[in-house]
Amino acid sequence: DIATKAVLRDVTQEAADDPAVRAILLTAAGDRAFCVGQDLKEHIGLLAQGSDVVMSTVREHYNPIVRALTQAPKPVVCAVNGVAAGAGFGFVLAADYRVVADTASFNTSFAGVALTGDSGGSWTLPRVIGPGRATDLLLFPRTVKAEEAYELGIANRVVPAAELRAEAEAVARALAEGPTVAYAALKKSGK
16 A cells, blocks of 8 residues: 555665665565555545546655665565565565565566556566566466476575575575675676
8 A cells, every 4th residue: 555655665765775784685574475566445446536646656656666676785685475466576576686485476467457567577577587478477467486486587596485584584694794885786787
């Protein structure tokens, strides 16, 4: 919802800007979902009220979140604990390194609900898995389970769900202890 997007936008930018933060770990609470994207019920309600807020959410929320993650001068690790769909999948793709629970799954979902790919997904997905495979997933949304995500290059590591948090923290800690100035240069040169 709007409140959650605003908080996520603000904390990702704060972490990206804070020189004391040497790596960012993005994850979700619970086991069912990482992020399933926009609260479409909220969107429909706002549209029914005549609000133009829904038309600005990409500019006001999603773009700044993705920019903060992709342009952070430090590594961003994403721990995906469950379903990542729509904008949630876009946030996953904005990370530099993705640790995925064996129970996680991914879905672009945009075309399935008559929307365009936002949250950077239409830009990051081709860079992660190649343009042909990305086109297929964007035009024909379907569930991609963890093992296939690894084969496609969406996941860097797939681990048992019970080990996800510890593994993602270990990756983030190792990166935070590494040459973060070099990591920042690598990120900048690759985008």
